[in-house]
Amino acid sequence: MSIRFIAALAAAILAWSATVAASAQEKVSIAALRFVSSSPIFIALDRGYFKEQGLEVEFKFFDAAQPIAVAVAAGDADFGITGLTGGFYNLAGKGALKIIAAQSREEPGYDFVAYLASKKAFDAGFTDPGKFPGKTIAITQTGSTFHYMLGMLSEKRGFKLTDVTLKPLQSIANVTAALKGEQVDGALLPANNAYAAEKAGFAKIIGWVHQETPWQLGALFAGTRVIEQRHAVVEKFVAAYLKACADYADAFLARDAAGKRVFGDKAEALIPIIQKYVQPKPSPEQVKASASYIDPKGRLLVKNIYEQIAWYQAQGMVARDVDAAKILDLSFVKDHLDPPKR
Amino acid sequence: MPEPDVRGAGGVADGSATIAFRGGGFQPQPRRLVPFIVFVLVIGLWQAASWRGWLPDLFMPSPWQIVGAFGDMLHSGTLTRHVGASLSRIALGWLFGTTAGLAVGLAMGIFSVARAGGLPVVSALFPIPKIALLPLFILWFGIGEPSKVATIGFGVFFPTVIAAYTACDSVPRNLIRMGQSFGLPAHAIVWKIVVPGAMPGILAGFRITASIALILVVAAEMIGAEYGIGAFILSAGNLMQTDQLLAGVTLLSLLGLAVSTVLGAVERIVLRWR
Amino acid sequence: MDLRLDGITHRYDGLLVLDGIDLLIRDGETVAIIGPSGCGKSTLLGIVGGLLRPSAGTVRTIGKPRADSLNPFTYVFQDFALLPWRSVAANVALALEHHPLPRAERQARIKAALGLTGLGDFADALPRQLSGGMRQRVGLARALVVRPAVLLLDEPLSALDAQTRELLMEDLLAIWARERSTRLYVTHNLDEAARLADRVVVLSRRPGRIREIVSIDVPVAERLSASALPVIAAVRDRLWALIRDEARVAEREVQHA
Numbered sequence: 001m002s003i004r005f006i007a008a009l010a011a012a013i014l015a016w017s018a019t020v021a022a023s024a025q026e027k028v029s030i031a032a033l034r035f036v037s038s039s040p041i042f043i044a045l046d047r048g049y050f051k052e053q054g055l056e057v058e059f060k061f062f063d064a065a066q067p068i069a070v071a072v073a074a075g076d077a078d079f080g081i082t083g084l085t086g087g088f089y090n091l092a093g094k095g096a097l098k099i100i101a102a103q104s105r106e107e108p109g110y111d112f113v114a115y116l117a118s119k120k121a122f123d124a125g126f127t128d129p130g131k132f133p134g135k136t137i138a139i140t141q142t143g144s145t146f147h148y149m150l151g152m153l154s155e156k157r158g159f160k161l162t163d164v165t166l167k168p169l170q171s172i173a174n175v176t177a178a179l180k181g182e183q184v185d186g187a188l189l190p191a192n193n194a195y196a197a198e199k200a201g202f203a204k205i206i207g208w209v210h211q212e213t214p215w216q217l218g219a220l221f222a223g224t225r226v227i228e229q230r231h232a233v234v235e236k237f238v239a240a241y242l243k244a245c246a247d248y249a250d251a252f253l254a255r256d257a258a259g260k261r262v263f264g265d266k267a268e269a270l271i272p273i274i275q276k277y278v279q280p281k282p283s284p285e286q287v288k289a290s291a292s293y294i295d296p297k298g299r300l301l302v303k304n305i306y307e308q309i310a311w312y313q314a315q316g317m318v319a320r321d322v323d324a325a326k327i328l329d330l331s332f333v334k335d336h337l338d339p340p341k342r
Numbered sequence: 343m344p345e346p347d348v349r350g351a352g353g354v355a356d357g358s359a360t361i362a363f364r365g366g367g368f369q370p371q372p373r374r375l376v377p378f379i380v381f382v383l384v385i386g387l388w389q390a391a392s393w394r395g396w397l398p399d400l401f402m403p404s405p406w407q408i409v410g411a412f413g414d415m416l417h418s419g420t421l422t423r424h425v426g427a428s429l430s431r432i433a434l435g436w437l438f439g440t441t442a443g444l445a446v447g448l449a450m451g452i453f454s455v456a457r458a459g460g461l462p463v464v465s466a467l468f469p470i471p472k473i474a475l476l477p478l479f480i481l482w483f484g485i486g487e488p489s490k491v492a493t494i495g496f497g498v499f500f501p502t503v504i505a506a507y508t509a510c511d512s513v514p515r516n517l518i519r520m521g522q523s524f525g526l527p528a529h530a531i532v533w534k535i536v537v538p539g540a541m542p543g544i545l546a547g548f549r550i551t552a553s554i555a556l557i558l559v560v561a562a563e564m565i566g567a568e569y570g571i572g573a574f575i576l577s578a579g580n581l582m583q584t585d586q587l588l589a590g591v592t593l594l595s596l597l598g599l600a601v602s603t604v605l606g607a608v609e610r611i612v613l614r615w616r
Numbered sequence: 617m618d619l620r621l622d623g624i625t626h627r628y629d630g631l632l633v634l635d636g637i638d639l640l641i642r643d644g645e646t647v648a649i650i651g652p653s654g655c656g657k658s659t660l661l662g663i664v665g666g667l668l669r670p671s672a673g674t675v676r677t678i679g680k681p682r683a684d685s686l687n688p689f690t691y692v693f694q695d696f697a698l699l700p701w702r703s704v705a706a707n708v709a710l711a712l713e714h715h716p717l718p719r720a721e722r723q724a725r726i727k728a729a730l731g732l733t734g735l736g737d738f739a740d741a742l743p744r745q746l747s748g749g750m751r752q753r754v755g756l757a758r759a760l761v762v763r764p765a766v767l768l769l770d771e772p773l774s775a776l777d778a779q780t781r782e783l784l785m786e787d788l789l790a791i792w793a794r795e796r797s798t799r800l801y802v803t804h805n806l807d808e809a810a811r812l813a814d815r816v817v818v819l820s821r822r823p824g825r826i827r828e829i830v831s832i833d834v835p836v837a838e839r840l841s842a843s844a845l846p847v848i849a850a851v852r853d854r855l856w857a858l859i860r861d862e863a864r865v866a867e868r869e870v871q872h873a
Binding site: 074090317 | 480581583
């Protein structure tokens, strides 16, 4: 046995052990949008929180909320993080995925989605969210979060949603265009777009959703099979996610004594990380405008999720047999908010 | 004497033989029951696969669930609203597109100047997917009914033009010469010879444009439609209601079947002379 | 009304097809035009009917057509040229539709034309339901309904089978006897020419020139009688002798073309 052979053997063993060490990192994938609202996972990756938990996380980016839920339900991704829609609940109701932690929510004091009136409608007296009845309102899609927000508003303000003519226009860009062309009386738009529309002068912000109906807008969810078969991995993932949520809240959710939001050094430190992943690349100002409220401890407004499902079911947009209790797994995050009394 | 090589009927002692039949076959015969049986078999297999769990209903709802979705629509009364909204858009759009298309197509079939001028324009515009023009239509016609009717109308227009002028070309020239030899004025030659002669081609074009109108109603109803089969399909897609989505698609294909039946009847009446 | 052709010359893309045709056709006469393939027979008919513009020469009418004639020149086509979506009566009516006529006269003319051609029972039939011979009768009725001064027949029997052709020749003679128009009859069939025409114009191979004009001195009413047979046979042989050599050359030429 030559020395050369022993050396080669040793090299091979070394290479093999290196591979084993690398594969000790558990691989998981998460489907997400390149939006500011996905920030916690960007932070967790960039600051190495996933790695600390021994996770190697792969991002799978999509350009709409629906495919994210489909990808997780189909097993193409282990986790997903996005807004909760009628389509999401229908998919979740088939048992393929479960909500495990909170993402964005409408929280008083944090501008996120605005009610807008077109310039003409505003001048004609459409100045208050109570005046939606009889108006033509642009939304993106039937069963979208905007649709639900209008539904909640109608319940709070006591008007019938059927008295509002909804125009599904498929995209934010189309909604903005319809507002600009005065083809609709009003619309719901995210803060960023709302500020831009008001600045351009073709629409007026007449209120914010957080002032009317706070609610749980988005969530982190996992495939049911992942939860069953890789429970420890999900726990690790959530731990890293919560650490990032705390960072995010610390940086972006501070308010002064008057209730005005303040962005300090911690925000400045996180903005470059967020800019790295969000597309199209936002300016620091845009990041701040889009920085929605995310619970620092990842807690969900549980009761609201029950309400959402009930509302969609009442509209005939979610199947009757979808059960909120079965699509929530509240075991990964402690002390969820507002649990329903059963 | 060697026996003759006889197949089929056996040879006879005197050496004569019946000639074995070797014709037949290769001639499609109508079999009325077969399509029905195939249809039932496919649906049955599909339903069975769903029951046995081979087809998870997350990815493919069972026929029974689709029927249920139909039942819901009937029950809530939305079915008639969806069908009514789509039908009126399809009918209006098809009518506008066909009227304009026939006018232009016949002009191109009859007048050299119209053809020379129109052909390059039509050839250039025909292949443009009308869905790509949707934003423009919204700017021009708004998000109400006109943009939807226009989307369908434009989609129908170009194939109609092409069907009409090629149909004019297919009218036998000797019939036109005959008209001239009997001193028929030009307008009489157009209305009494060219147009009826082009009718088979034009009607064949109608079959195509009717399908195009049905396809485009989904695109047309993407923008600002509360009711309509296309809007229903899109919203079912958004909501991941796959059973309703397939119910909507089934509705569209039933509509297509109905339209094709109507056109078949029209053809039988108008083209009785063939 | 007589018809006078003066120096009719025609070229297709520089190819000389007809060269200086001079011909006088008298009122009520039946003139057949025969000649080898490609001699310009049909072209000549097109020029006389006003469907083709001759490169040189003129066609003139001398005298007036009779009073009830709506259209001095009408055609009978080799391929019938019927509108397949119209019934027999409606096909015949087409020739009258742009003439202001009282309804009763229109009906009477159509009825007369259908009767003359033996179509009385087929007024409502569609062309596709008719045999070739019946279809050509419709073509004939349509041409006769306007009571033309000159009937232009362009190989009217060529698309028919031999038996139907025999039958139609007999019918044509019967019609000739009852109806008073001038007829110009283009054919490549020598038998038709010899049996139906008063005079036969024999054209030469391209460019078509008049080689000879053969007269047949048997009145139309006697053409079917036994005594006419030898005369017609003799004319037929004569015509064949005249065009035989050229027909052979023309045949080869066409094959080379």
